[in-house]
Amino acid sequence: MNAPDPSSYSLDPTNEEDAELISYFISELPERIHSLREASLAGDVENIQRIAHQLKGAAPGFGFPAIGSAARDLELAAIENTTGSIESLNAEINALINLCRSYAKES
Amino acid sequence: MLNAQAPNPGSAPMVLLIDDSKFVHRLLSTRLRSESIQIHGEYDGQAGFDYAIKNPPALIMLDLDMPVMDGFETLRKLKDHPDTKDIPVIILSGKNSPQDKVTAFELGAVDFVTKPFELTELRARVRVSLQLHTALQVLAQKAMIDGLSMLYNRALFDQRWVEEFERGLRHKHPLSLVMLDIDKFKQINDNYGHPAGDAVITGIAKIILAEVRKMDIPCRYGGEEFAIILPDTAPSDAYKICERIRTQCENTIWPNHPGRAVTISIGIAGTSGEICDSAEEWVRKADQNLYAAKAGGNNRIHLTDFTDGTNTFSQAG
Numbered sequence: 010m011n012a013p014d015p016s017s018y019s020l021d022p023t024n025e026e027d028a029e030l031i032s033y034f035i036s037e038l039p040e041r042i043h044s045l046r047e048a049s050l051a052g053d054v055e056n057i058q059r060i061a062h063q064l065k066g067a068a069p070g071f072g073f074p075a076i077g078s079a080a081r082d083l084e085l086a087a088i089e090n091t092t093g094s095i096e097s098l099n100a101e102i103n104a105l106i107n108l109c110r111s112y113a114k115e116s
Numbered sequence: 117m118l119n120a121q122a123p124n125p126g127s128a129p130m131v132l133l134i135d136d137s138k139f140v141h142r143l144l145s146t147r148l149r150s151e152s153i154q155i156h157g158e159y160d161g162q163a164g165f166d167y168a169i170k171n172p173p174a175l176i177m178l179d180l181d182m183p184v185m186d187g188f189e190t191l192r193k194l195k196d197h198p199d200t201k202d203i204p205v206i207i208l209s210g211k212n213s214p215q216d217k218v219t220a221f222e223l224g225a226v227d228f229v230t231k232p233f234e235l236t237e238l239r240a241r242v243r244v245s246l247q248l249h250t251a252l253q254v255l256a257q258k259a260m261i262d263g264l265s266m267l268y269n270r271a272l273f274d275q276r277w278v279e280e281f282e283r284g285l286r287h288k289h290p291l292s293l294v295m296l297d298i299d300k301f302k303q304i305n306d307n308y309g310h311p312a313g314d315a316v317i318t319g320i321a322k323i324i325l326a327e328v329r330k331m332d333i334p335c336r337y338g339g340e341e342f343a344i345i346l347p348d349t350a351p352s353d354a355y356k357i358c359e360r361i362r363t364q365c366e367n368t369i370w371p372n373h374p375g376r377a378v379t380i381s382i383g384i385a386g387t388s389g390e391i392c393d394s395a396e397e398w399v400r401k402a403d404q405n406l407y408a409a410k411a412g413g414n415n416r417i418h419l420t421d422f423t424d425g426t427n428t429f430s431q432a433g
Contacts, residue, residue: 026146033142062181066210066231067139070147077232 020072034071038113042106049102052095058087079105129174129246133157134164136182147235161185165193168200175245180209188219195224204245262336264314265321273335273343280347281395292354292386294344295402299379299414301340312372323364327357351386351421358382358417379415381406387422
């Protein structure tokens with residue numbers, strides 16, 4: 010799989026359209042963090058994988074390539090996680106949540 | 117003339133986006149804002165399919181990885197349905213998988229774009245798909261139109277006549293068929309040249325178009341002969357329309373031969389809804405009536421009403 014060059018997706022906050030996308034993405038982060046936590050508590054690996062998959066595809070386009078790659082790590086870990094246990098995904102889940110929180114706080 | 121141009125000229129084409137991610141909807145509607153398109157969004161395959169049946173879009177952007185009904189299954193359904201099979205579909209996918217690409221193209225997708233999107237590329241791909249779709253529609257319509265008269269051609273007549281005949285039979289609807297021929301047309305070609313003959317064909321096509329309604333199907337049947345399918349029209353109403361066409365022709369002054377009027381003969385066969393012969397028999401009856409009108413001295417109408425078996429003749433004006 011070709012990893013996209015993160016620099017090609019960085020947005021310009023002084024551009025009106027870019028700024029709109031950046032603030033929309035940040036405004037959506039608390040809900041994603043919440044869903045990740047809920048799914049993690051419920052041990053719902055399938056849902057974790059779905060949220061990670063969506064963030065992986067979307068984050069770079071909104072100017073957040075780091076979230077995109079943390080989400081990709083989580084998605085891959087979930088796919089490779091044949092035991093179906095949530096514990097083995099904790100490191101990747103926490104990394105993604107912490108990253109999202111840091112952006113959500115910045116705003 | 118008939119609609120030989122792209123559908124909905126002037127209005128922005130509608131693009132249907134089917135993706136389960138809110139982010140993708142937001143990203144694409146923002147990033148494609150500068151394109152002259154309208155985007156409608158649906159969040160799952162079934163809802164997207166249902167929407168496309170009701171409001172066929174010019175283009176569908178379809179996510180592969182969706183819960184319940186995934187992109188491939190949605191694509192298969194779209195390509196299986198007569199109302200959506202010709203709509204171009206661009207597949208959006210988070211996976212850059214050659215196997216998925218092959219499957220997508222085999223199922224009839226026109227393009228495959230991977231997420232995250234390279235935006236200039238995506239815009240170009242959307243634009244090309246829309247242009248291709250428009251061009252194909254224009255071509256399909258042109259193949260149904262006679263180049264000289266700009267009326268529908270014989271192939272379209274043969275197809276639509278059977279459809280209208282069956283519809284009339286099923287619902288016992290009124291239906292009339294008109295066969296119309298230019299009197300002594302060879303004389304016009306011989307005396308004033310073929311361009312003058314062509315001008316008469318074009319001119320009469322214009323008179324026909326001006327008199328028929330939107331639901332009617334005017335065709336050039338061949339040479340100097342025209343056919344008009346009049347759905348939901350009783351023979352008496354067909355007669356009135358034909359009488360207007362006949363007098364219009366008779367009264368037209370032709371620039372190439374102002375002193376030589378052009379008349380037409382018309383045969384009609386129709387029903388108010390009760391009985392029908394076969395589709396072929398019906399055409400034969402209208403044609404017989406046309407030749408009876410010619411034999412009666414040209415510039416007249418000969419009508420058969422299948423409902424009561426009566427025949428009506430008009431005298432030249």
